[in-house]
Amino acid sequence: MLLPGGLWHNRQRKRDFCFKPVTGALEFAIAEIAGQGFAMPEAVTKILQLALAQLGGEAVTEERVAELCIADRQFLMRQLQLHLGDSETWYSQTCRRCKASFDFELDLQALPVAEGDENYPFVEVELDKLQLRLRLPNGHDQAILADKTEVEIPAVLLKLCLLAQGREFDVDAFVANLSEAEVASIEQAMEQASPGIVTDIQVSCSNCSHVNPVYLDPYRLLNRGYGDLLAEIHRLARAYHWTEQQILALPAQRRAAYLAMIDADRGMSH
Numbered sequence: 559m560l561l562p563g564g565l566w567h568n569r570q571r572k573r574d575f576c577f578k579p580v581t582g583a584l585e586f587a588i589a590e591i592a593g594q595g596f597a598m599p600e601a602v603t604k605i606l607q608l609a610l611a612q613l614g615g616e617a618v619t620e621e622r623v624a625e626l627c628i629a630d631r632q633f634l635m636r637q638l639q640l641h642l643g644d645s646e647t648w649y650s651q652t653c654r655r656c657k658a659s660f661d662f663e664l665d666l667q668a669l670p671v672a673e674g675d676e677n678y679p680f681v682e683v684e685l686d687k688l689q690l691r692l693r694l695p696n697g698h699d700q701a702i703l704a705d706k707t708e709v710e711i712p713a714v715l716l717k718l719c720l721l722a723q724g725r726e727f728d729v730d731a732f733v734a735n736l737s738e739a740e741v742a743s744i745e746q747a748m749e750q751a752s753p754g755i756v757t758d759i760q761v762s763c764s765n766c767s768h769v770n771p772v773y774l775d776p777y778r779l780l781n782r783g784y785g786d787l788l789a790e791i792h793r794l795a796r797a798y799h800w801t802e803q804q805i806l807a808l809p810a811q812r813r814a815a816y817l818a819m820i821d822a823d824r825g826m827s828h
């Protein structure tokens with residue numbers, strides 16, 4: 559599969575990746591990392607490092623995952639959610655106008671993905687006859703921004719991503735002297751150049767037709783928890799006397815097949 563952005567290594571854009579096969583051990587580890595109280599960017603880096611088999615044709619390290627642009631990290635977290643089999647298609651929402659709860663159908667896989675343009679991972683902005691060059695924010699930047707307030711973020715982000723415009727260029731002084739409108743136009747240019755997945759959609763209420771904004775959290779996987787995993791380990795251990803480690807090593811499909819057989823046996827004995 560291909561990333562919408564990709565790693566920028568040795569002046570090359572490396573876009574391919576693949577996930578490891580799903581085992582209980584992988585599901586277990588994802589739930590544990592998500593539950594350990596890391597800041598979101600750090601949890602995302604750890605989970606992706608664990609779940610990816612290769613990234614840009616190379617071995618997967620936390621460093622490489624942190625070098626991915628934010629859009630790639632969001633894309634991978636959503637793809638991983640689908641890879642684990644969480645492809646629910648029905649969502650529930652409370653209408654902002656009539657307060658009724660309504661359901662809507664959505665296929666995450668069918669949502670469009672915007673790819674990076676020919677300048678990726680860089681962005682060029684023309685500002686008052688000054689040509690600025692920036693890079694798109696990555697996982698390292700995301701970790702730095704995580705504890706900043708909404709007011710601080712634009713300036714901090716620019717200082718991180720603005721590339722030196724010659725030797726005399728003082729990034730801090732330059733950013734401090736930018737007007738609000740200039741900051742806004744740089745931000746807009748970065749947003750336009752960035753690859754991206756869909757996180758905001760509009761859905762009509764089935765009761766009153768009011769159009770509701772709905773946020774599709776790209777990091778939804780962080781709330782997955784153990785699900786049925788512990789109960790499944792318990793049932794398999796009781797039936798076959800395997801250790802927890804042996805059960806967790808099973809590919810998810812085989813685990814499901816054994817659980818189906820246990821159910822079938824139980825059906826026959828009644």
Ligand SMILES: [Zn+2]
Binds near residue numbers: 653655657658763766
């Ligand atoms: Zn409504």
